Amino acid sequence: MADGIGIASATVDDVERALTPAPGTVRLRRMLGHRGFVIAGVVLALIIAMALAAPLVAAHDPYIQDLSNRLVPPVFLEGGSWAHPLGTDALGRDYLARVVYGARISLLIGVLTALMSGIIGAVLGVSAGYFGGRIDSVICYILAVRLSMPVVLVALAVVSLVGGSLTAVIMVMGLLLWDRYAVVMRSATQQVRALDYVAAAAAVGASTARIVLAEVLPNVLNNLIVVATFEVAHAILLEAALSFLGLGVQPPLPSWGLMIAEGREHLLFEPWVIIIPGIALSLLVLAVNMVGDGVRDIAAPENRN
Numbered sequence: 681m682a683d684g685i686g687i688a689s690a691t692v693d694d695v696e697r698a699l700t701p702a703p704g705t706v707r708l709r710r711m712l713g714h715r716g717f718v719i720a721g722v723v724l725a726l727i728i729a730m731a732l733a734a735p736l737v738a739a740h741d742p743y744i745q746d747l748s749n750r751l752v753p754p755v756f757l758e759g760g761s762w763a764h765p766l767g768t769d770a771l772g773r774d775y776l777a778r779v780v781y782g783a784r785i786s787l788l789i790g791v792l793t794a795l796m797s798g799i800i801g802a803v804l805g806v807s808a809g810y811f812g813g814r815i816d817s818v819i820c821y822i823l824a825v826r827l828s829m830p831v832v833l834v835a836l837a838v839v840s841l842v843g844g845s846l847t848a849v850i851m852v853m854g855l856l857l858w859d860r861y862a863v864v865m866r867s868a869t870q871q872v873r874a875l876d877y878v879a880a881a882a883a884v885g886a887s888t889a890r891i892v893l894a895e896v897l898p899n900v901l902n903n904l905i906v907v908a909t910f911e912v913a914h915a916i917l918l919e920a921a922l923s924f925l926g927l928g929v930q931p932p933l934p935s936w937g938l939m940i941a942e943g944r945e946h947l948l949f950e951p952w953v954i955i956i957p958g959i960a961l962s963l964l965v966l967a968v969n970m971v972g973d974g975v976r977d978i979a980a981p982e983n984r985n
Contacts, residue, residue, distance in 0.1 A: 711974070711978060716974055717970065717973070717977070717978065720971045721974070723966075724968060724971055727783055727963070730783055731780070734777075734781050734783070738780045740773075742774065742777035743773065744773065745772050745773055749772045750770055750772045751768060751770060752764050753767050753950070753952065754766045754952055755767075757952065766956055769942065769953060770942065770943075770945070770946065770953075775956060777934075778934035778939060779934070781934045782934040782936045782939065783960070785919075785929060785934065786916045786964060788850075789849060789929075790912040790916040790919075793850055793854045794857075794915060796850070796851075797857040797911060797915075798858070798861050798904060798908050800855070800858040800862075801858035801859065801861020801862040801907075802861055802862075804822070804862045804865075804866075805865025805866040805869060806869045806897065809865065809868070809869025810869050810873055816866075819862070823862050826856075826859050829856075831857065832918065834856060835918065835922060836922070836925065839927045839928070840927055844926070844930050849929060853919065857911055857914060857915060860907050860910075861904065861908075861911070864904075864907050868900040869900055872896050873896065878891060878895050878896065906972060909968060910972045912968050913964075913972070917965055919937060920935070920936055920961055923937030924937045926941065936961045937957075939953070939957040940957050940961075943957070
């Protein structure tokens with residue numbers, strides 16, 4: 681009789697396990713059910729694909745000038761031509777090519793800046809949250825000093841001193857935009873440090889490095905990813921602002937912020953020279969922010985199994 685009950689219980693457990701979807705399947709369903717995440721993900725994927733396949737998308741070289749074809753309007757305006765679907769700029773350069781190659785610049789700056797600042801902020805935040813005490817006090821003091829400095833003004837001052845270039849912009853922003861990572865990672869690490877499995881790892885003699893890398897970091901990684909998505913958008917906007925002021929990416933690189941700055945003189949009569957890169961920049965930043973929003977919602981504790 682007992683054997684029969686045991687067999688029946690095992691059978692019920694097997695059925696429950698078979699009917700329970702795998703964690704990966706649940707996560708995929710949750711992602712597909714988040715409309716904003718899906719739409720933004722598609723837009724972002726298209727922009728990334730366009731940037732990677734720039735030579736195939738753009739028929740013209742973004743650096744070649746043709747003064748005989750200056751300020752040709754886009755094809756959807758009167759006087760436009762399919763030879764230059766988005767028209768040409770004040771130097772006769774194909775605008776479609778510059779927009780497409782400009783996506784490469786914006787994505788490169790956003791990703792590398794987020795990667796650099798993320799490493800700095802994660803190291804400081806995890807160290808402060810895990811060790812506490814004097815280390816936490818010193819890192820909090822450094823964080824307070826950083827937060828007292830306006831990012832845009834400091835970036836303008838430093839870039840004006842070292843000179844505007846792609847490398848300089850990435851380095852300056854990477855060294856300035858780590859504060860959000862540090863704050864979030866410090867708070868998340870303090871919560872994880874108090875959990876039982878971290879105490880158990882320390883009790884069995886695991887080294888500090890092993891505890892941090894194997895127990896703490898994987899459990900705060902979602903927070904890092906969420907902050908990184910928003911910081912990518914922040915870095916793209918900051919680069920556009922610096923380029924607009926003439927202290928970011930320098931000509932002839934096709935930066936969207938630089939394209940907007942170059943089109944200021946023609947705003948009244950050819951507004952599309954500003955509208956087109958402005959729309960491209962807005963779409964990219966909005967898509968990145970919405971993806972970050974979706975990641976945050978999907979990774980929220982109430983949505984986890």
